[in-house]
Amino acid sequence: MSEKKLKVAILGTGNIGTDLLMKVLQSPNLECAVFIGRNLQSQGILKARDLGINISNRGINEIIDNPDCCDLVFDATSASSHRTHWEILKTLGKIVIDMTPSNIGQMFVPAINDLSILNQEHININMISCGGQVSIPIAHAITQTHSNTKYIEVVSSIASLSAGPGTRANIDEYIHTTEKGLALFSGCGNTKTILNLNPASPCIHMQTTIFAEVDKPDIEALSKKIEVLIKKIQAYVPGYKLVVPPVFENNRIVVTVMVSGKGDFLPEYAGNLDIINCAAVAAAEEIAKKIDTLRDPVEYRLNYNE
Amino acid sequence: MPKKNTIIISDPTLRDGNHAARHQLTLDQIKNYCEHADAAGIPIVEVGHGNGIGASSLLVGKCRESDVDMLKIAREHLKKSKLGIHSIPGFSTIEKNLKQAIDLGVDVFRIASHCSEADVTQNHISFLRSKNKTTYGVLMMSHMISAEELAKQAAKMESYGAETIIIMDSAGTYLPHDVTERISALTSTLKIPVGFHGHNNLGMAVANSIAALEAGATMLDGTARGFGAGAGNTQLEVLVAVLHKMGYETGIDFYKMLDASDMAASEMIQTIPSIDSISIISGLSGVFSGFKKHVERVSKEYNVDPRDLFFALGKRGVVAGQEDLIIETAIQLLQKKGGGGFAIQSPHLANLINLEGSFC
Numbered sequence: 001m002s003e004k005k006l007k008v009a010i011l012g013t014g015n016i017g018t019d020l021l022m023k024v025l026q027s028p029n030l031e032c033a034v035f036i037g038r039n040l041q042s043q044g045i046l047k048a049r050d051l052g053i054n055i056s057n058r059g060i061n062e063i064i065d066n067p068d069c070c071d072l073v074f075d076a077t078s079a080s081s082h083r084t085h086w087e088i089l090k091t092l093g094k095i096v097i098d099m100t101p102s103n104i105g106q107m108f109v110p111a112i113n114d115l116s117i118l119n120q121e122h123i124n125i126n127m128i129s130c131g132g133q134v135s136i137p138i139a140h141a142i143t144q145t146h147s148n149t150k151y152i153e154v155v156s157s158i159a160s161l162s163a164g165p166g167t168r169a170n171i172d173e174y175i176h177t178t179e180k181g182l183a184l185f186s187g188c189g190n191t192k193t194i195l196n197l198n199p200a201s202p203c204i205h206m207q208t209t210i211f212a213e214v215d216k217p218d219i220e221a222l223s224k225k226i227e228v229l230i231k232k233i234q235a236y237v238p239g240y241k242l243v244v245p246p247v248f249e250n251n252r253i254v255v256t257v258m259v260s261g262k263g264d265f266l267p268e269y270a271g272n273l274d275i276i277n278c279a280a281v282a283a284a285e286e287i288a289k290k291i292d293t294l295r296d297p298v299e300y301r302l303n304y305n306e
Numbered sequence: 307m308p309k310k311n312t313i314i315i316s317d318p319t320l321r322d323g324n325h326a327a328r329h330q331l332t333l334d335q336i337k338n339y340c341e342h343a344d345a346a347g348i349p350i351v352e353v354g355h356g357n358g359i360g361a362s363s364l365l366v367g368k369c370r371e372s373d374v375d376m377l378k379i380a381r382e383h384l385k386k387s388k389l390g391i392h393s394i395p396g397f398s399t400i401e402k403n404l405k406q407a408i409d410l411g412v413d414v415f416r417i418a419s420h421c422s423e424a425d426v427t428q429n430h431i432s433f434l435r436s437k438n439k440t441t442y443g444v445l446m447m448s449h450m451i452s453a454e455e456l457a458k459q460a461a462k463m464e465s466y467g468a469e470t471i472i473i474m475d476s477a478g479t480y481l482p483h484d485v486t487e488r489i490s491a492l493t494s495t496l497k498i499p500v501g502f503h504g505h506n507n508l509g510m511a512v513a514n515s516i517a518a519l520e521a522g523a524t525m526l527d528g529t530a531r532g533f534g535a536g537a538g539n540t541q542l543e544v545l546v547a548v549l550h551k552m553g554y555e556t557g558i559d560f561y562k563m564l565d566a567s568d569m570a571a572s573e574m575i576q577t578i579p580s581i582d583s584i585s586i587i588s589g590l591s592g593v594f595s596g597f598k599k600h601v602e603r604v605s606k607e608y609n610v611d612p613r614d615l616f617f618a619l620g621k622r623g624v625v626a627g628q629e630d631l632i633i634e635t636a637i638q639l640l641q642k643k644g645g646g647g648f649a650i651q652s653p654h655l656a657n658l659i660n661l662e663g664s665f666c
Contacts, residue, residue, distance in 0.1 A: 151364070153363055153364045153365065155363075155365045155627070155628075155630050157625075157627070157628050157630075157631075160422060160423060165425070168423075168425050168426050168428075169428065169429060171395050171396055171399075171426055171429075172395070172399035172400055172401060172429065175396075175399050175402075176399065176401065176402075192363055194363060194365060194396060194397055194627060195396040196396060196420075196625060196627040196628055197396070197420065197423045197426065197625075198420075198623065198624070198625050198628065199420065199422040199423065199450070199451075199623075199625075200622065200623030200624075201623075204622075204623075207630075207631070207634075209365070209630035211363075211364035211365065211630075212364075213364065243634055244633055244634045244637060247633065249604070249607060249633060250603060252364045254630070254633060256630060256631075256633070256634050
């Protein structure tokens with residue numbers, strides 16, 4: 001294939017940024033043009049340098065000074081930094097995939113969304129949350145098969161070691177964002193999200209249960225829908241699997257899934273971190289497939305209206 | 307600061323008791339108990355869903371009454387006693403729940419986390435302290451880490467601004483020497499008071515509470531008739547009787563407190579908690595007492611032995627809030643027995659299921 005790869009920059013060299021880098025390196029459609037942090041001695045930067053990746057410690061200034069270096073930017077810094085970054089990247093015409101809980105952009109779940117988002121003048125794709133990426137497809141399947149869904153609830157348990165200081169300080173934001181995403185994609189206005197950290201050793205893999213209250217449960221229809229869906233998700237999150245298929249118990253629909261990570265940079269148990277990165281890379285790949293024949297994404301978008 | 311021989315009693319009858327009532331306590335019952343507790347001079351009365359504010363859910367059970375209605379009616383009927391809530395970050399958020407509780411006039415905020423995860427309480431505790439609210443830190447399932455580690459977690463909560471730290475024997479699995487070791491570790495590390503919340507699965511709740519105070523704890527939790535999750539909590543009437551007999555002050559009018567408990571027994575508590583076989587297993591397995599009713603229901607539905615189910619859950623190291631794993635664990639038990647198909651309502655998906663490798 002002589003197709004041109006989409007040039008991406010990764011802002012943020014922490015766990016998420018470094019794992020993203022590993023995934024971008026495996027992608028047939030993406031090329032990491034520059035890996036940007038603030039500290040040349042950080043673990044992520046050192047790893048990238050060893051891999052021969054173009055690195056920078058100049059933060060957003062790297063892109064300001066070299067605006068042609070990339071078409072797409074993954075922002076894996078923090079919500080507050082992202083607010084500043086977005087103002088700059090917007091004027092530079094960059095497509096942005098936001099990994100932070102800033103909640104600025106349009107929520108995106110690869111198994112559900114189409115890319116009509118590309119029609120917008122400024123493209124900021126919000127990856128919602130790990131629990132959102134895990135549960136929203138199932139919630140969507142529930143409302144697709146149950147027009148009378150009254151309530152959806154999502155409970156995730158993650159290994160304590162997979163929740164760094166950022167996650168721990170942002171649990172409220174995680175809950176609010178996930179509830180918002182669930183409501184947006186499922187169409188059910190009444191949603192609730194719960195998060196547990198489990199310190200068991202060895203570490204638990206991320207596990208999420210989706211509960212729903214419906215008038216007339218149709219487990220067979222839901223199961224068929226989920227069967228198709230699981231394959232669709234596994235195409236970009238290989239470690240996604242069903243551990244409790246749809247059951248109707250105690251007047252609730254119950255579905256439990258588990259996400260094991262690919263172990264690219266982060267441990268396998270950290271499925272919560274893996275899935276959000278897998279989803280972000282899947283989104284970038286979709287964009288790459290659509291714009292790889294055009295040099296100017298803005299020009300392309302103007303033509304992408306069929 | 308309380309006098310040296312003064313013990314502060316915090317009474318979660320209307321909160322932990324809600325576990326035993328499947329979170330179905332009525333506003334009338336709440337009103338009635340609040341009036342009695344207030345008359346008896348019980349210092350703190352905790353109210354709400356069994357798992358605290360914002361916890362009404364399909365996971366742990368929906369509450370009959372809303373947080374707002376429960377707190378409103380309790381507020382109206384608690385004049386001398388302080389109104390307390392239990393709140394677990396992950397279930398509740400500042401925006402959705404704590405601000406509302408402040409507006410409703412809650413006096414005491416008990417912010418809880420699993421014993422090893424104190425840092426998830428930082429934002430909530432600091433927020434409440436910035437609003438000048440009385441805020442305690444609560445470490446649940448405290449048996450799951452060592453005394454030394456528990457003291458470190460408690461110190462984190464203290465650094466966030468918590469004014470008292472309570473450790474919970476959420477599984478009712480402690481023996482007195484376990485309590486002595488942990489409370490001593492806390493009292494020697496912290497500058498703030500320490501409290502203990504017991505459960506009675508192994509018949510040790512009162513003895514454990516006394517061990518706690520002898521190791522330096524100054525706040526103890528107890529509920530009317532032990533009304534609470536699983537085998538029940540430390541029984542308030544017995545605890546206060548023992549404390550008074552030992553010469554401690556509680557400020558509680560003993561007769562009126564007995565009246566409150568008698569009223570609760572006749573008008574609120576359908577089944578007085580007792581240490582039945584499953585409760586003993588629950589205590590031995592080290593699983594959160596609030597799992598009991600769910601385990602009993604699921605084991606019936608999936609035809610597994612509830613005792614096996616409790617031990618299997620204990621082996622997985624489940625924490626409070628992971629009640630969703632009960633069904634999965636029941637299915638695993640069935641599959642071990644070779645009866646996996648029984649659990650799957652749609653055979654369609656059987657081939658997609660992978661029950662192995664739940665752990666890394």
